[in-house]
Amino acid sequence: MRVLVIHGPNLQLLGSRQSAIYGTANLEVINQELRRGASARGAILTIAQSNHEGQIVELIGKAKGRYDAIVINPAAYTHTSVAIRDAIEAAGVPTVEVHLSNIYARESFRHQSLLAPVCRGQIAGFGIASYRLGLEAAVGLAEAAAPTPAASRTPARRPRPRPRRRARR
Numbered sequence: 001m002r003v004l005v006i007h008g009p010n011l012q013l014l015g016s017r018q019s020a021i022y023g024t025a026n027l028e029v030i031n032q033e034l035r036r037g038a039s040a041r042g043a044i045l046t047i048a049q050s051n052h053e054g055q056i057v058e059l060i061g062k063a064k065g066r067y068d069a070i071v072i073n074p075a076a077y078t079h080t081s082v083a084i085r086d087a088i089e090a091a092g093v094p095t096v097e098v099h100l101s102n103i104y105a106r107e108s109f110r111h112q113s114l115l116a117p118v119c120r121g122q123i124a125g126f127g128i129a130s131y132r133l134g135l136e137a138a139v140g141l142a143e144a145a146a147p148t149p150a151a152s153r154t155p156a157r158r159p160r161p162r163p164r165r166r167a168r169r
Contacts, residue, residue: 001042001142003135004067004093005034006059007049008075014100025128034071037132041139053081060087068142070095071134078103078113089118094141098134099124 007027015026025033031047038045046067050056056077063070070093077084078099088095095118102125103110116122120141123133 002044002067003138004063004070005045005047006056006072008073008077009051011075012049030128030131033128034131034135037135043139053077053083057083057087060091063093064091067093069138071098071138073098074115078115079110085114085118088115095119096134096138097122098130100127100130101125
């Protein structure tokens with residue numbers, strides 16, 4: 001199982017930026033935590049961080065057939081990017097949106113996520129645990145969508161015909 005993790009703009013500044021909102025963990029700590037969680041679930045992670053909307057759109061656009069799920073923290077693009085929204089919708093890969101902070105408890109312009117309607121779910125406000133929960137959700141979605149090995153090898157069985165009984169005279 002392969003999961004793509006995308007960190008959006010300014011997340012490379014975690015640990016040194018507004019720790020009261022985003023916590024003290026830097027991006028490497030978050031990535032290490034994600035790798036541990038993925039390893040425990042038998043998932044392989046590809047992790048990317050970009051400050052550029054077009055690069056994020058390209059990553060999502062190439063995800064179909066390569067990844068079983070996506071975990072994305074779109075950061076500020078949550079509230080502004082129709083392009084990322086359209087890429088998620090077009091890719092058809094189960095996507096979980098995550099945020100370290102509770103975007104609904106912050107400034108009013110952060111209360112709307114353009115991405116949430118095309119994601120399978122959103123997890124916000126739990127700090128680094130938002131990522132752990134997001135990964136867990138993404139792996140669960142991917143597992144639920146994957147065909148079972150037995151089902152893919154074994155043809156469906158047809159019921160046996162019932163023997164006919166002779167009518168008594």
